[in-house]
Amino acid sequence: MEIIGDDKKLRALYSEAKVADQSATPSFTSVWHRTQARSLKPRRAFNLSFALVTALLVLTLGSLAAWSIYSNRSRPSQQASTNDSAPTNPAPAEKKAVETPKDKEDVRTAGALPATGDDRTARRSVKPRVRRSVPQADQQLLASDKTAKETTIGTWQSPTVGLLSSPTDDLFKSIPQLNANTNQMKSSLPGSSNDKEK
Amino acid sequence: MKVDPMEIADLKAELERLHSASFGWALSCCRRDATEAEEVLQTVYLKILEGKAHFRGESSLKTWLFAVIRKTAATEYRRRLLRSFRLTGNTDEVDDRVSPFESQTETFERSEAQSHFQGALKELPRRQREALHLVFYEDLSLREAADVMGVSIGSARQHYERGKKKLRESLTRLEMGYGNNWGRQETPSAV
Numbered sequence: 426m427e428i429i430g431d432d433k434k435l436r437a438l439y440s441e442a443k444v445a446d447q448s449a450t451p452s453f454t455s456v457w458h459r460t461q462a463r464s465l466k467p468r469r470a471f472n473l474s475f476a477l478v479t480a481l482l483v484l485t486l487g488s489l490a491a492w493s494i495y496s497n498r499s500r501p502s503q504q505a506s507t508n509d510s511a512p513t514n515p516a517p518a519e520k521k522a523v524e525t526p527k528d529k530e531d532v533r534t535a536g537a538l539p540a541t542g543d544d545r546t547a548r549r550s551v552k553p554r555v556r557r558s559v560p561q562a563d564q565q566l567l568a569s570d571k572t573a574k575e576t577t578i579g580t581w582q583s584p585t586v587g588l589l590s591s592p593t594d595d596l597f598k599s600i601p602q603l604n605a606n607t608n609q610m611k612s613s614l615p616g617s618s619n620d621k622e623k
Numbered sequence: 624m625k626v627d628p629m630e631i632a633d634l635k636a637e638l639e640r641l642h643s644a645s646f647g648w649a650l651s652c653c654r655r656d657a658t659e660a661e662e663v664l665q666t667v668y669l670k671i672l673e674g675k676a677h678f679r680g681e682s683s684l685k686t687w688l689f690a691v692i693r694k695t696a697a698t699e700y701r702r703r704l705l706r707s708f709r710l711t712g713n714t715d716e717v718d719d720r721v722s723p724f725e726s727q728t729e730t731f732e733r734s735e736a737q738s739h740f741q742g743a744l745k746e747l748p749r750r751q752r753e754a755l756h757l758v759f760y761e762d763l764s765l766r767e768a769a770d771v772m773g774v775s776i777g778s779a780r781q782h783y784e785r786g787k788k789k790l791r792e793s794l795t796r797l798e799m800g801y802g803n804n805w806g807r808q809e810t811p812s813a814v
Contacts, residue, residue: 431791438740439759445737446647451661453642457635460668 634671637684644761648689651756652696655741659703663696670695682770686763689771693753743793751786754779 638645645667649660667688670676676691678684744752750772757768769779 431787435755435787435790436759438736439756441734441737442740443647443760446650447643449657450643450646453639456642456661456664457638457668460665460672463665464669464672 631672634678638668638671638688641685641688644685645688645692647760648756649692649696651752651760652693653700654745659696659699663692663699666699667691667695683767685761686767686770689757689761690773693771693773739794739797743790743797746793747786747789750774750782751789754782755786755790758783 645664646660649663650657653659653663670691678687753772754768757763757771758765765779765783766776769776772779
């Protein structure tokens with residue numbers, strides 16, 4: 426019951442406040458007219474901060490696109506200039522690559538290195554893109570490398586292959602004939618051949 | 624998006640009917656700042672006129688309007704706070720402003736019980752103050768109050784009960800404090 430009494434007291438305080446607020450309430454008509462005036466007022470069509478952010482975004486995207494296009498175009502032209510200049514004035518690294526095609530790493534770097542000093546600035550700008558996009562010329566170079574690699578693997582021999590050969594290799598490699606006569610069998614033994622030699 | 628003129632005419636009549644209650648609610652949402660409350664109300668009407676706030680009939684018009692007022696008041700407060708941060712670097716301007724409404728109702732505020740009551744209300748957390756206002760001032764049910772506040776009915780009930788308890792305690796404390804002071808003033812030679 427005490428709570429109900431308290432509720433009544435609170436309600437009375439709130440209604441007292443409500444009466445005071447109502448006396449201070451601005452008329453609906455005036456508020457509505459001001460709202461309509463606000464809605465009719467031309468708004469600033471140009472939002473400066475929005476325009477700045479948009480411009481910055483467009484600039485960033487544009488420069489990024491231009492950089493990627495430039496780098497893609499400069500790569501083949503650079504490659505072509507390297508190939509053209511190679512016979513006339515070969516760089517030491519490239520010369521080495523031509524002489525010893527076995528060394529794959531040299532060949533690859535030689536393809537990426539410019540032949541003349543004029544291309545150094547272009548090389549600097551292109552350098553980070555080398556691993557990302559491999560142009561067609563580089564791909565061909567890599568394919569020839571692969572073939573060379575395959576051939577060398579086919580003829581490869583272990584350094585310890587000499588230890589596997591011994592004087593009795595023939596004995597192990599030849600199979601004795603069981604139906605042959607004793608003399609023939611003896612002749613195949615290493616001891617008898619040694620005796621004969623002696 | 625523009626709203627149909629017929630629809631606007633109907634809405635205008637309804638808004639006019641609810642204008643007084645809307646202002647009271649806006650006043651509560653704006654910490655009893657009448658200028659800010661009026662501004663918020665204008666912004667709400669503008670939103671309705673431009674169709675940014677559209678009543679879909681999912682709840683009663685009153686609860687929908689009150690929810691829009693509450694959100695707009697919160698947005699306006701944040702904006703004002705940011706502006707004051709940018710201009711002065713502190714928030715004192717926002718809170719310490721003297722409201723013209725306070726001077727208008729100075730005589731009313733001078734009423735003993737009301738001044739205690741307004742002081743006790745200021746001590747309450749925002750949610751509790753909102754729940755009490757919606758139930759006692761606007762005569763809404765707890766479900767409607769929950770809809771306006773954008774919380775579940777259980778949560779609204781908790782805010783309401785806690786707020787009521789806290790308000791009662793504050794009022795008792797203030798009245799007791801006032802009684803003691805008054806008693807001392809009446810008998811100054813009793814010390």
